[in-house]
Structures are given as C-alpha cells and as structure tokens.
Amino acid sequence: MSRNRVKEVHSLQLAAVLKWVVVGLALSLFGGSYVYEKNEVMRLATEVRNQETDLRSWKKRNQQMQYNIDRLSSYDELRRRLTAMNSGMVRIGELKVVQMENGRVPITSIARNSGQNPGGGLP
Numbered sequence: 001m002s003r004n005r006v007k008e009v010h011s012l013q014l015a016a017v018l019k020w021v022v023v024g025l026a027l028s029l030f031g032g033s034y035v036y037e038k039n040e041v042m043r044l045a046t047e048v049r050n051q052e053t054d055l056r057s058w059k060k061r062n063q064q065m066q067y068n069i070d071r072l073s074s075y076d077e078l079r080r081r082l083t084a085m086n087s088g089m090v091r092i093g094e095l096k097v098v099q100m101e102n103g104r105v106p107i108t109s110i111a112r113n114s115g116q117n118p119g120g121g122l123p
Contacts, residue, residue, distance in 0.1 A: 071077055
C-alpha cells in the first residue's frame, strides 16, 4: 500500500461550485425582489386607504357646504334672517349716495336720491 498521496486528494470541481454559487445568488436576488415588491404593495395599499379616507371627508365637507349654500341662499332663509335682525329690505331708490374724493367724504356730496336719479345708482 505504498501509493502516492497526491492521487488520493479529492479536488473540488470548480464548475460545480460556481453553479451552486450562481444558483444561491439567483435565489437570494429573487427573494430580495419579492420582499421589496411586497413592501411596495403594502405601502401603496396604505396610501390608497389614506387617500380614500381623505376623499370621504372632502365629500362630506362638500355636502355640508352645499347644504349651507342652498339654505343660506334661499329667499325664505334670507327673509327669516332679516326679520330676526329687525332689518327690513331697502329699495335701491331709498339709499344714500356717497362720493369719495381721495379718501375724504365731503359733506356736500351726501344726498338722498329723491327722484333725481330714478335708476338708483351713481349719477
């Protein structure tokens, strides 16, 4: 049994090792991309949920604003508010006309519309 020990050395086959290294790298790459995509889907789902919540709140606000606009612009509501304030509606012909000159109000320019200007506006 006097054999040479060099012949008994089991050498690694380089091609087989490289194949398993490439397979391992590919599996880790696929796993990493799967985790990344899963996290992106979760983040986007949370963002969509938050935006849907905002949309519902904006729709609710819009409905409330529309209700207020409809209520406050109705003739009956305006008449009720004027009555509650003890204020009557004034016809345009009964208004006072004031002309301002450079921020001053001259006393001579304050006058009642007594038929001089039937349109009710400025002369």
